[in-house]
Amino acid sequence: MxxxxxxxxxxxxxxxxxxxxTIDQATIRLHWTDQPYKWHVNDGPEVFVVLDGAVDMYTRTNGEEKIHILNVGDIFHAQDGDEHVAHPVGIARILVIERAGSV
Incomplete structure (x- = not known):
């Protein structure tokens, strides 16, 4: 424990x-960051929970970008094929649950 x-x-x-x-095929990871990630598409669903700080989550569908403002306690859920990129606002700590080996 x-x-x-x-x-x-x-x-x-x-x-x-x-x-x-790691539970079955899913990993649970605590991330620390102060920099944006990269545009990506996961090979399965992703659950993204802001534990500390704030994150602007950019999504792109059919060439159209949208920004989702995430604060502490907010959850972002991306399905397989959803293009997105996280931009922390300062330092952020995020819990990510996704398929093991995903981008």
Whole structure:
């Protein structure tokens, strides 16, 4: 057993992750970042929970971009094929649940 305090986790680089658990084919990871990720499409669903800070989540559908403003406690859910990129506003800590080995 262990207790993880997200506010105490700081990475040495953007999107550094602390692996929490792998359950069946899904990974649960705590990410620390102060930089945007990259535009990507996961090969399965993704659940993205803001634990600390704020994130502007950009999505693109049929060439049209939209921004979803995420604050502490907000959950973003992307289905397989949904194009998106996370832009933290300052430092953010995020819990991500996705298929193991996903982008």
């Amino acid at each position: 262990r207790t993880i305090k997200p506010k105490n986790f700081t990475g040495s680089r953007a999107w550094e992750a602390l692996d929490v658990e």
